Amino acid sequence: MKQQTLAMAADKGFEQFRRPTKRDVFLNMMDKILPWQELCAVVRPHYPKGEGGRPPVGLKRMLRMLFVQHWFNLADEACEEALYDSASLRSFVGIDLGRERVPDATTLLRFRRLLEKHHLGQALFAKVGEVLQGQGLKVGTGTIVDATIISAPSSTKNADKKRDPEMHQVAKGKNWFFGMKLHIGVDSRTGLAHSAVVTAANVHDKHPLPELLHGEELKVYGDCAYAGQQELIASKAPAALDCTNERVRKVDGVPDEGQRLSNRKKSKVRAQVEHVFGVIKRLWGFSKVRYRGLHKNATRASTALALANIYMSRGLLLVRVRP
Numbered sequence: 001m002k003q004q005t006l007a008m009a010a011d012k013g014f015e016q017f018r019r020p021t022k023r024d025v026f027l028n029m030m031d032k033i034l035p036w037q038e039l040c041a042v043v044r045p046h047y048p049k050g051e052g053g054r055p056p057v058g059l060k061r062m063l064r065m066l067f068v069q070h071w072f073n074l075a076d077e078a079c080e081e082a083l084y085d086s087a088s089l090r091s092f093v094g095i096d097l098g099r100e101r102v103p104d105a106t107t108l109l110r111f112r113r114l115l116e117k118h119h120l121g122q123a124l125f126a127k128v129g130e131v132l133q134g135q136g137l138k139v140g141t142g143t144i145v146d147a148t149i150i151s152a153p154s155s156t157k158n159a160d161k162k163r164d165p166e167m168h169q170v171a172k173g174k175n176w177f178f179g180m181k182l183h184i185g186v187d188s189r190t191g192l193a194h195s196a197v198v199t200a201a202n203v204h205d206k207h208p209l210p211e212l213l214h215g216e217e218l219k220v221y222g223d224c225a226y227a228g229q230q231e232l233i234a235s236k237a238p239a240a241l242d243c244t245n246e247r248v249r250k251v252d253g254v255p256d257e258g259q260r261l262s263n264r265k266k267s268k269v270r271a272q273v274e275h276v277f278g279v280i281k282r283l284w285g286f287s288k289v290r291y292r293g294l295h296k297n298a299t300r301a302s303t304a305l306a307l308a309n310i311y312m313s314r315g316l317l318l319v320r321v322r323p
Helices: 006-012 022-033 036-046 059-071 076-085 087-093 105-117 120-134 230-236 257-270 272-283 294-312 314-321
Strands: 142-151 168-172 175-187 193-200 219-221
Touching: 022 059, 022 087, 022 294, 022 314, 036 059, 036 105, 036 120, 059 076, 059 087, 059 105, 059 294, 076 087, 076 105, 105 120, 105 294, 120 294, 142 257, 142 272, 175 272, 175 294, 193 294, 219 257, 257 272, 272 294, 294 314
Parallel strands: 142 219
Antiparallel strands: 142 175, 168 175, 175 193
C-alpha cells in the first residue's frame, strides 16, 4: 500500500472534530458489499489494455467513478468537479490529489460509451443477479411487473431544433408526459429486479410483458394495465396464474366490493415493485433522462437497477462481509 501524501492526510487526519457524514457511511457500506471482482470481470475483456499511448486509468477506479455518478445524479463534468470538491468521494474512488489528478470528464464519457457499445450495463445487471443468487437471494416463482415514465426534455431549443426522436409523449390521467418508459420484472419474494426493458413512453405496458418474465413463474402480479393478458403471460410462462389487478366494475353505480378487496390483497404483494422505482428515481434522481436516445438511457437504467439490487440487499450482504 502506498504511503499517504500530505494532501490525503489533510483530508483524514488533521480534522480533530470531524465525524462521519451520511455520505461517508453510505459510500463505506457500498464499498464493502459491492462485488468488485465480478463486476470488473464483466468489463475487463473490453477495457483498453494500455498497449501504446497513455496508460488507461484503472478499471476499478473508473467503475467507482461511474457509480458515484449514478448515486449522486451527476453529469460528467459535475462528477469530475465533485471529486475535486469532496474528500469523501475521493476516498471512495481512491484518489490522492498529492500524487495524481482526478480522471477528467472526457475519460468518464469514453468509459460510458464503452459500456454502451458492448451492452455492458445489461451485463452488469445480469452479473449482480448471479452474485445475489449465489448469496441465497434466488429468483422465486412469482414476478411483479410494472412500468414507470422517465421524463425527457420537451424543448426544441437545441442544435437540432427538435425533440429526441426516440422519445414520445403519452397521456397519464389528465396530464401529458414526454420521455421513455422503464419496464421491470421484480421477484415477489425478494423484491429485487431481475429483468428490464426500455421503450418510448407511448408503448403500452403490456407489450414488453413476455420479456419481463423468466418462464418459471407460478404467479404474475401487475396493475390494471396488465389485466386480461393471460395469453401474453402464457406465451412465456405457461404455468403462471394471472394475479394482475382487475378493473373494478360498477353495479348500479356502486363499485363491486369483492373485486376491490381482491385487488387490495394482490396490491400488498405488487407494492414491492414501487420500492425499486423509489430507489432509482427518488434516492438517485433517475426521474429524468440525461442522454438522448433509448440505448444510452437503457445502459444507465440497467446499471442503476444493478446498484439498486445491491443496495436493497445490503442487510444480508453486510452480515456476510462482517468479520
